[in-house]
Amino acid sequence: MTTADRELDVLVVGAGLAGLRCARALVDAGREVEVWEAADEVGGRIRTDRVDGFLLDRGFQLLNPAYPAVRRWVDVDALGMQPFGAGVVARTGDGGDDLAVLGHPLRDPRRLPGTLRQVAPxxxxxxxxxxxxxxxxxxxxxxxxxxxxxxxxxxxxxxxxxxxxxxxxxxxxxxxxxxxxxxxxxxxxxxxxxxxxxxxxxxxVPGLPTDGMQALPRQLADSLGARVRLGSPAESLTTGGSGVLVAGPAGTVRAVHVVVATAAPEAERLTGCPAPAMKGVVTEWFATRQPPGRLGRYLHVDARPVAAGPLVNVAVVSASAPSYAPTGRHLVAASALMGPGRPAPGSAELRHHAGDLLGCVTSSWETVGRHEVPHALPAQPAPLVTRRPQRVADRVLVAGDHRDTGSIQGALVSGERAARAVLRSGAPAVAVR
Structure with missing residues (x-):
């Protein structure tokens, strides 16, 4: 068997939400932990790009502070949350301006009369x-x-x-x-x-952090300090003997336990744990100087009998989250499905449908970014299973939303479950050398 350059107590592979939560729980229990992340930043699928003063999350995302795991393990106040409107605006095709505004009656009471006008008939x-x-x-x-x-x-x-x-x-x-x-x-x-x-x-009510969605994993990573190693992919994983050998660009380590908290396809490559089907999304980000639409704080959807374009939703992000756009500019996120046999729609098609849903002219819109995310969410087929097996070998576990529910809640809970499984094992800890 290949010799190891170093020995570890627990190696967590992947610095997304599951890996970061797992590492934090283990550190809190007194275990020595190292986190390897292949990318140059933490977050996994939750990343935020800065482009010309705009914040562009990789794939339109929202954070719901009502998730129990978020309330328990995240300092939501420190994120500076910017809530969206508590409801949805739908173009229904019913005549007139055909816009139905359905709001949460308790969290957005101003929209209650309009909501009742839609529901009462x-x-x-x-x-x-x-x-x-x-x-x-x-x-x-x-x-x-x-x-x-x-x-x-x-x-x-x-x-x-x-x-x-x-x-x-x-x-x-x-x-x-x-x-x-x-x-x-x-x-x-x-x-x-x-x-x-x-x-x-x-x-x-879902919303966005002041510094973008990536502020969430960064907050979790900050408490781990130098335990998180960026640009450190796991190239292979071998079980046997007194530990698990993991090879990376900087050498090979032997860990008492390994938690693979990567995206599902990469977890399958490293461990053989079958990846579920994954669902993809394309999000195009448009900038404009004119306020788009009159109900910008709400998510807009196409509820006509036959949708007029490919969008699943469009949002004037800067109307709810002003930090996402520089002063005097507005930012629109337009999202559509993509995947096998479903090529991502082009920019012109997304722009046209977005203008139709918002009820505005889009000729002056400029594209400031586009993200195609083929593995955005794991499939969650019927019947509902909220706890999938995580242990794939004696000392190897897999964590991620594909092991729980396909959500921020699921990712955090999965990381916590993996940490508890390590702590229950009773295997002796070793000092990092």
Missing amino acids: RPREAAALARWLAPLLRAPSGRGLAAHLERDTDPPWRTALDTAGADGVLRRVAERFLTGTLLEDDGSTADGYVQLLVRTFLAG
Whole structure:
């Protein structure tokens, strides 16, 4: 067996949310930990580019402070959160300006009259959506919620809507909003998972940190200091003997435990743990000097019977998060699905559909960035499974949202679970040499 240049107690491969949370939990328990990250920055899929004074997250993302793991392990106040409007604006094709504004009645009471005007004429549609959400409405609060929704008969969410008899405008608004949240238009995600998301949306208002989404993983990494080594990919992993050999550009280390907290395809390469199907998104970022639309703080979706373009949503990001654009400029994020057999739409197509949804002229818009993210979210098929196995060998574990739920919540919880598994093992710790 190849000899090691150094010995470690625990090596965490990957400095995304799961890896950082895992490392922090182990350090808090007194273990010696090192984190290897292949990229030049922490964050994994959560990265923020700075371009000409604009902040561009790699793929449109939002942070919901209502996630239990975020409340527990993140200093949300230090992030300087900038909330979006608590609702959605949908172009419905119903005539007139055909814009339906559906707001959270408790978190955005100013929109309550407009929301009632949309819902009151459609009592049958509203009742069907209530039937769809019945498992959630009957669910216990706290930790029992996920177990309540993990049903053997859990169908895909679109099938559950059909069973509830949901149709019409309100269903289309819900479907198009969820299409952008789940990055799918086939309705295949487990209904139990969708209801978990709905509970989170009801509990909090998503927003963006002042310094961009990457401020979240940077905060987690700051407390780890020099334990995080950037530009340090794991090239191979070999189990056996008294530890796990991991080879990298700077040499080979032997670790008592290794936690692979990379993206799912890379975790499969290193460990053989099968990666789930992954869903992709393309986000184009447009800059303009004219305020786009009159309801910029809300996410906009296309809820017409036949969507007029490829976008799953469009947002005037700077209307909610002024730090994302320089003074006198506005920033628009337009997102569409991409993946195998679905090439990413071009800039002109995205721009045209964005202007249609916002109700504004786009001839002066300039592209300031474009991100194509083929592995943005892991698939979460029915039935709902919130805890997938993490141990792949005696001393090797895998962490990430693909081992839990495909979300910031899932990534953080997965990292914590991996750390607890290491601590339960009883294997002796070694000093870093």
